[in-house]
Amino acid sequence: MKHSVLSRRIVNPALLLAPMVLLLAGFLVVPVLGLLRSSFLPGSHLLEGGGFSLQQYIRFFSDSYYSSVLLETFIxxxxxxxxxxxxxxxVGYSLARLPPLERRWRTIIAIMPLTLSLVVIVFGWLIVLGRNGVVNSLFISLGIFSSPKQFLFTRPxxxxxxxxxxxxxxILSVMSVVTQIHPxxxxxxxxxxxxxxxxxxxxIIPLAxxxxxxxxxxxxxxxxxxxxTPRLVGGARIAMLGSLIYERIxxxxxxxxxxxMAFVLFVSGFGFTAAINALIASRLIAGGKRYAV
Amino acid sequence: MRSDFIDDAMAASGALIRAIVYTMLALPAVLVIALSFTSGDTMNFPPTGFSLRWYQKAWENELFVTALWTSTYVAVLVAIIALVIGFAGAFAMNRCSFAGKTFLQGLAFSPLIVPAVVLGIGLLQLFVWLGLTQTIYPLIIGHLVLAVPYVVRTILASLSLHDQLLEQAAMNLRAPPLQVIRRITLPLILPGLLSAAIFAFVTSFGNVTVSMFLTYGGNVTLPVQIFAYVDTSYDPLVAAVSSIMIIVTLIVILTIERLIGAERLA
Structure with a gap:
């Protein structure tokens, strides 16, 4: 028996699911669709008013500045x-093969950036890369640089x-898949x-x-x-689509x-990952056939 | 003989990469904490002297203190609501079979793949339209959308790991269903529940990418306040505030690690 007797005797599953579905439908699906609707509005400011036009998309793709930012963002x-x-x-591979005790602290370090607030991480890097930051003062005291170098506001x-x-x-996705590859x-x-x-x-690679x-x-x-990150570390000179959208709105x-612009980003990002997945899947199948004979 | 040179080269480069990656991962947090104790006025490295004066200044800074309370208040509320919503959803998904279950699971995890900037401006537009931008609801609801997938996933894992025979045994002994849930199911998955709530807390507490669009003058969260501050200038005051965030996060990670093990965190 797949599902337990317990659940059926208490309440209807629909009632249990309702709050979650309402939350995600109302505040994830509706806002995304609302944004899609706004992207077809003509004009440049107001959310009020109606009309339907492809003006925004046409302007985006006909202006070479935006196409270059889009391309740059993808690269x-x-x-x-x-x-x-x-x-x-x-790192993921070694974590998967380490005994649990040694794995503990390493996993905690690996997870830290996921749970720590993004602004704190970026702020930490400003300290590292700043004009009077760690890298500059270290290299100057070692005599490698004669004067501080500009690291911030660069693409690297x-x-x-x-x-x-x-x-x-x-690290975590590699770790979880390698754990399942038997030594x-x-x-x-x-x-x-x-x-x-x-x-x-x-x-390892084919299985992972x-x-x-x-x-x-x-x-x-x-x-x-x-x-x-592009805004704080890259400044105004390093344009990525995300920071452009933020500015625009x-x-x-x-x-x-x-x-x-947000929809161009959303759809093209999905298209790109789907294309990569399809490409690799077809490669794998072709490769599998070669060995299967 | 197997070619030892290649083996050695791979082992050496692997060890080198691992050392670099762990250093890179820990570096920002370690340096922020180190600099927060400086007695100087600048963010220059190495810090000059040791003092707690920037912590004192942070504590006296009304903007940051108010933001800390807003963040805490929102995060606690989000943790409680997300836990209730997420538990109900995960329980139904784990124990019942119904049409459209795969679709629902996809929906439950979809906030993870919608770019934060899309969700942020989408929600902002919705709340402008609803006339609610000058309230705290946008923040709470936005964070709930972000936190629910983590809660559902953590609780789903706990539910599928524990032994359902125990529930059946209790029911055989004629325990009423709600008593079974209260006395058997909930205690068994308690570590998962606690982890889920803590996870929701930290998701809300640290978020900046969605919060940025949903805060207004009176309700700025701590990360958004830090962003606004760092955007214009930075001094050791931010280091002290950031260190507090690092400590909170570290406590959270260690607690979850104790409860369910670090691997299931992400």
């Missing part, structure tokens, strides 16, 4: 996801801080004289693909919609345009 998001994969994989700094924020997602498989490969790299490439994809997609979607109060 940044892709770079952040790739770096997170490269540095997060070894934004990428670094985004990686630090989001790498925990990659016997690696021992078998070693018995067959595979070195660690071959084992890694032929055994689902976890890698989950982590990659999550980091990508989060990075392209980031706006606090909170400073210029141009709702239709901001709403359209």
């Amino acid at each position: 940044d998001g892709f770079a952040v996801s790739l770096i997170c994969l490269l540095v997060g994989f070894p 700094a934004v990428l670094l801080v985004l990686v630090q924020q989001f790498v925990p997602f990659m 016997v498989l690696e021992q078998a490969a070693a018995n067959l004289r595979a070195n660690r790299f071959t084992t890694f490439r032929r055994i 693909v689902p976890g890698i994809l989950v982590g990659f997609n999550l980091v990508f979607v989060l990075s392209i919609s980031a706006f606090v 909170m400073s210029e109060l141009n709702w239709p345009s901001g709403a359209a």
